[in-house]
Amino acid sequence: MPGLKICVAGVGAMGGMLAGMLARTDVDLSLVARGETLRTLREQGLTVHDGQSARIVRCAANTRAPDTVQDVVILAAKSQQLPALAACVSHAVGPQTLVVPVVNGLPWWMTLPTGSPCGAARACLDPGGELARAFPPARVVGCVAYAFASLDAPAVVRSAKAPTLVLGRVQGGNADDPEVAALVQVLDAAGVVITPSPDIRCDVWAKLAVNLATNPLSVVCEETLGGLVAAPPTRQVVRDMLEEAVTIGRACGFGPLRSVDEQLGSIAVADGHRTSMLQDYQAGRALELDAIGYAVMRVGAVCGVPMPVTATILRLADFKAARPDRQGNR
CATH class of the missing domain: 1.10.1040.10 (N-(1-d-carboxylethyl)-l-norvaline Dehydrogenase; domain 2)
Structure with missing residues (x-):
């Protein structure tokens, strides 16, 4: 969808690969990074090796998300980094923003409600409840990523195969609802393989x-x-x-x-x-x-x-x- 505002928060192997693919579309793309990664993004851009060639991607990068509300916020960070990342992007999450956590392991949203068996894990995934407060479950699109990507250096990503993302609403919708369909359209245009899930x-x-x-x-x-x-x-x-x-x-x-x-x-x-x-x-x-x-x-x-x-x-x-x-x- 032209003009969709997408913020990729976390530019490691997975986030960098997705950012590099999304940059080939006409979305309004921004990145959240820090330290050496942020410096490299600003000075040299994001380097993406796709197995045959290398591309340099340049787009807005900062320590926090843009002040404007985003259509999609992709969280691509390690689980232990998410609380700090939430503080950097929560201001860009509005009532219609889709939040897509591309994370490994048991995601914090699976610990909700706390009475479920997975609720027992909340103490080590979201002990202070920051993530549950910053990202309402109704706005979260669960994601399972199958990708073979690596980080050669800060902001230098290597991947020889397009990733597959399994997507499904966490609450209050279906994988093929209009909002998710708009996101899928963009990801598909970027070359990401999408599989909808009825039970993420x-x-x-x-x-x-x-x-x-x-x-x-x-x-x-x-x-x-x-x-x-x-x-x-x-x-x-x-x-x-x-x-x-x-x-x-x-x-x-x-x-x-x-x-x-x-x-x-x-x-x-x-x-x-x-x-x-x-x-x-x-x-x-x-x-x-x-x-x-x-x-x-x-x-x-x-x-x-x-x-x-x-x-x-x-x-x-x-x-x-x-x-x-x-x-x-x-």
Whole structure:
């Protein structure tokens, strides 16, 4: 839709890739970033490598969203960064703004209402309730992203394949309602593959199960997705963690979920891809262990589902992340 005002808040691998694709359309695009990323965006622009060539994208970038109310705000940041990001963009969220969190792990909006099993995870995802207040559930479009993107340097993104976004209203609408349809039209024009979801919570849990079973383990082993499922010992660990996550999902009523064997097959296709958590670990950045791991364990405790393998791998990932000789801890 011409003239749609879209703010991409967070210009890491995923946010940078989406911003680079949206810049090819005629939307009014703005970016929210900070530090070295913001400096690079202002001085050199956003560099997007798409596998065949590199493009330089230049658009407005600042530490906060524009003062004008946006039609769409895309949150593309780590879960632990969202409260601070909310303070930078909430003023641009109006009664008709769509908020699209492109995040890993269990999103804060799945902890609402607090009486649901996922409500047990609110204490580690939105303890102060800032996100629930800043982004009303009726304006949130849930999103599950399937993408293979990496960050070569601040504001330098690499991706050889178009991402797929699964989209569905969190509350008060359908994936094909007029507001979401306008967003889908723009994303489609940008080259993003869109899959509408009648129940976005099921789709979130399906990906969460894979993230849980691979991201922390990839840090412990410092191995790619393909490597994790190719070796029998780690393949069994992935299988065990998938079974724990799928059992919790079914207890919560999220289904139908794919079988563990189907999920293992989809992981193998990723081959040499490094998980986002492994990329963060190797770059010395904080890990999303709360949203991807410990939040799920809180839900499992409420559902009465033991998670011994998951608990062990999370502790080991935590240990590695805290090592004093790790880059970022020195």
